[in-house]
Structure formats: structure tokens, C-alpha cells
Amino acid sequence: MRGWRPATEEALYGPRGFYRRPEGPAGHFRTSVHASPLFAGAVARLLRLVDEALGHPAELAFVDLGAGRGELVRAVLKALPAEVASRARGYAVERAARPAGLDHRIEWLPEPPSGVSGLLFANEWLDNVPVDVVEVDAHGVPRLVLVAADGTESLGEPVGGADARWLEKWWPLPHPADGPPPADSPPPAEGPSPVDSPPPAEGPSPVDGPSPADSSSSAEGLRAEIGRPRDTAWASAVAALGRGLAVAVDYGHDAGARPPFGTLTGFREGRETAPVPDGSCDITAHVALDACALPGGRLLSQREALRTLGVSGDRPPLTLAATDPAAYVRALAGAGEAAELTARGGLGDFGWLTQPVGIPDPFPLPLPLADPLPKQEKPSP
Template identity: 65%
Template sequence: MTNDKEPEPTARRGGWRTATETALYGPEGFYRSPEGPAGHFRTSVHASPLYAGAVALLLRRVDDALDHPDELAFVDMGAGRGELTEGVIAALPADVAARVRAYAVERAERPAGLDPRIEWRAAPPGGVTGLLFANEWLDNVPLDVVEVAADGTVRRVLVDTEGRETLGGPVEGADAEWLARWWPLAPEPGLRAEIGLPRDRAWAAAVATLARGVAVAVDYAHQRAARPPFGTLTGFAAGRGTTPVPDGSCDITAHVALDACALDGAAPLTQRAALGALGVSGARPPLSLASSDPAAYVRALTRAGEAAELTASGGLGDFGWLVQPVDLPPDAPLLVDVADHEEE
């Protein structure tokens, strides 16, 4: 709930969307720091090379569905320091990698030592054919926060650079329409929501850069029937959650209403199901392997532990995947046996 105390006259005050844009991507923004996201929190990309291997397999299936074009694009949205892009290239067979044109899309400067085959860009290329993959990108697209005031009206939450909040004017226009459709709030003071319209538009724009292929968004997500009553805005720094303060000292993130982002033909599923359909399994290797080939048993056990982390209920396995084909046959075998993995 907001604090009614007025901020100091010298503190900047505006909506969370504007404040987050500066705090994350401004000249001194969090995502421009030398250590990058991996210095503060662990994503699926950092948890195991199995993740990049699964994305590489998905890229190969997209390649099959496209009938093996001369140039196959892999576009990594919100690429961090290029870890996923490098991992995908390394996991591809040589004949496929030779046709891949890899793009890492990130606002920070290109990191030193990055594979020279990777093109570093501030925005995705247009008119490409292949796979666009956005791992934990949409949760960092800045958006505004709203709160139900004492009189029952939904008002925009204003914040200063020290994180102190006050209520602004009522929400109107397209933002109000989005809330009514995707995150309706009861007239109970203190209830909060995040307006996901900027994310819907950002995702639609990213998908539109593909001439043919598949776009995938992976993120913390929630559905209309179970929106969190007080929103999900939070901060992360140095490996732990913290109060979101828009001064560049921490990540500022909020879970994504992926159902609102979905375009026609999109398939929503959990990461557990998606990775299962891409061959990532947390099943332990047979004990017989321990006696016949101890080293192989240890390697297989390590992979099983990493796979279990990527697919765990209550953790990374609950992430939402939004799979959006673009000008592909509806029966293209991109993620096979998904239903079986959803039941596991």
C-alpha cells in the first residue's frame, strides 16, 4: 500500500513505468552494470547448459519446419551478456550452426570476448526467418502500477527515486480498458495491479519481426483467473529479493500476464512441459551404470539434478512458455508430446 507522506521536493516523482525505464536502462541503470544480470540472480540460462541445449533442439525443429533455409536466425531477446546465444550455437551440429545467424538483443554494451559470430543489437532485426527466444525479457519491460484508493477509484501509483509512493490520478483510456479485460480490480482499497499493455505491445512488435518461424516468451507468469491481489512488483539485487527502489541499485521486475500477450495461434504451457518435450528429464540414471561406468554415472546424475532444477514444481518448472508460430503449418512438430509432460 502506498505511503501518503509527500516526497522531498528534490526527489523525482512519476509513474513506475517511467521510473523503471530510467532505473534499469538509463546511463547508470541496473542492466548497464559490468557484472550483468548473472551477478545478481540465477535464471534458467545460468542454471544449466541443458537449457541452451533444449533451445538449440527447438531451433533445429523450427529449421525442419522451415525446410532448412539458407539462413536461419536465432534472436535472443534480453540477452544479458550473451550466455544463451553462445550456448545455443555451441549445442548445434556444425551443419546447422553454419547456416545460423545469431542476434543478441540487449541495451547494454557488447561484452568483451563474445563469440564473433553473434551480432549484438539494441533492437531485433526485421524480416528474419527462424526462432526468436525471449527468456525473462518481458518481466523487465517497464509498466505502471495502479492501486484502488479509499474512494474505490483505481489510481496510478507514483514513486520517487527513493521508492516512496503516492497515489496519482485515476486510470483512463486504453490502460483502463486493459485492466477491465485482463486484470479487473474490485473496489477494495489497497488492491493493486500492473498494467501489462506495454508488454503486450512489446511482444507483438517482437513477433512482427519474424517473416516466418517461431517466437517464444518464457517468464514468471499468471493467468486472469488467478491474478495476485496486490500485484507482483519486486526488486532483486545480490542474489536476493528486495524492496523495489528505482535508483539503479536493483532489478525491478513483475510477473507477466502471458495470456494477455498471446496472439492468435499461440500455445501456452509450463516450462516443465516444454523442456520435457525437448528431452530434459530429471530422472535418475540406473544404478547399474554406477558399477559399469562410474564416471558416466556421475555425469548423468549431475545432468539429472540440473534437469530437476529446471523443471521443478514451485520453481523454474512453473515458468510460463508462450509459443507463437509465425506462418508455419499448424501441425509443425515443434514441441512433441507436450500433453504427456503436462500430466507428469
């Protein structure tokens, strides 16, 4: 058995990993990119704002981080006006092989290009950066969750070092009332599965936790996902950008509302399933976007971001139906797609982390960093 982080790395990106499969991610779940071309149009408008902030450089980069099969980068380049498109260069960053027939303007890379100027956009990338999972044992001690190839879990060693410090700062778990068990105390034989063993209806908050007077057993079973690898991955991606704006879009949570039993799960063919690290399914966990944010970064919801970029779910006026019925039908369809992208309880609740690099923030939203992020499920195809 091994921790969830190395197991997920192999299951997603190994030679027989999920993201090497020929059908690509779109065969298993639906992102904003697949929901409507309006999403790519909004990203193209954001790229134009970045272009203006950069002073219209000779080469304007659009870096699609976690590009899948290149759907977003293709659509963004297509949505640009001719003058901007003539200067635009697309970079698709993905571990899978380059798909056949991809636009020659798009460079296919395993890592973000270094020193380019433009927009780096990571749509549902951070949730697939593997993380380890910890669980509080019967003594109140957070231990690493180990997993076998068939998804069977057990508890391993207590968490320490940099991972323990990350948890203390970003996802505090209750401390044991009587201290840790003796060093030679064996871990429990097996821990509950996050899917097959549902949590009780009510449980203590991972932030507030039980007081020292509480029994340490009241915290047993609480989980957290150590987001330190995601913080590092995001910082590395931002550092690769010479000048411009980096944006991460994902479903997540903030320090005021960490999920007490974690979020690790699997997806296969449009349905949520047990996370089994054998390459047969996507393995994903929500993102602590507030922990990823670097100085100058901001958090906002997708609903706020897309509406600012001109995507509205408002119905067209009925008068248009009388004067131009075909235009009314098209506008109504567009409003339906926009409503899906901005819906509360759905895609609209995704978080956007914006990070300007060497330029004033081009995003016209004076929002604070700690905009709450409601829990969001990954949509089915």
C-alpha cells in the same frame, strides 16, 4: 514523483541504469540459462525443429531477445550440430554494450532484426519491460501509483483510457459501490509499499471482487500491473520475425489467478529487496502471458516444454554405477540439473508462450492456450 513505468525505464536502462552495470544480470539473479547448459541444449533442439519446419533455409536465425551478456546465444550456437551451425546466425538483442570476445557470428543489436527466419527466444525479457502500477483507494477507485527515487509511493490520478480498458479485460479490479469521488477529490497522501507494508492474510480476489453490495473499502489496497506495454512489445517482436517461431519464457500468472496485491519487486545480489528506482537493483513484475498471446499462440509450463525437448530429471539406472561409475556420476549430475530446470514450485513453473509465424507450430505439444501458471519467484544466484 512519477508512475512506475517511466521510473523503471530510467532505473533499468538509463545511463546509470541497473542493466548498464558491468557485472550484468548474472551478478544479481540466476535464470535457467545460468542454472544448467541443459537449458541451452533444449533451446538448440527447438531451433532444429524450427529449421526443419522452415525447410532448412540457407541462413537460420537465432534471436536472443534480452540477451544479457550473450550467454544463451553463445551456448545455443555451440550446441548445434555442424551442418546446422554452418547455416546459423546469432542475433543478441540488448541495450547494454557488446561484451568483449563475443563470437563473430553473433550480431549485437538494440532491436530485433527484421524479416529473418528462425527462432526468436525471449528468456525473462518481458518481466523487465516496465509497467505502471495501480492501487484501489479508500473510495474503491483504481489510481496510478507514483514513486519517488527513494521508493516512496503515493497515489495519483484515477486510471482511464486504454489502460483502464486493459484492466477491465485482463485484470479486473472491483468497481466502487457508490461511484468515483468528486473530480476535485485529492488522492490519498501516500499508498502502502508492496514490500514494506505486507498485505493482510486474506483479501478479495481481483477477478471475483466484491459485489456492488459490498463496501468499497473492502477493496482498498488491491493492486494491479498494467501489462499493455508488454503486449505491445511482444507483438512488435513477433512482427519483426519473417518466418519461424517466437517464444517468451517468464514467470507469470493468468486471468484465473491474478495476484491481488501485485508482484512488483526488486532484486540485488541474489536477494529480493524493495523496488527502489535508483539503478541499484533489478525492478521486475510477473507477466500476464495470456494477455500477450497473439492468435495462434499457446501457453505451457517450462516443465512440459523441457521434458518434450528431452530434459528429464529422472535418475540414471543403478546398474550404470556398476558398469561405468564415471558415466553414472555424470548422468546423476545432469539429472540434478534437469530436476532444477523442471521443478514444481521453481523454474519448472515458468510459462512458455509459443507463437508460430508463417509455419505450422513446430512444438510437438497439443496444449491449450490457458495452461495455468503458478506463482514463481526469481531464483537467487
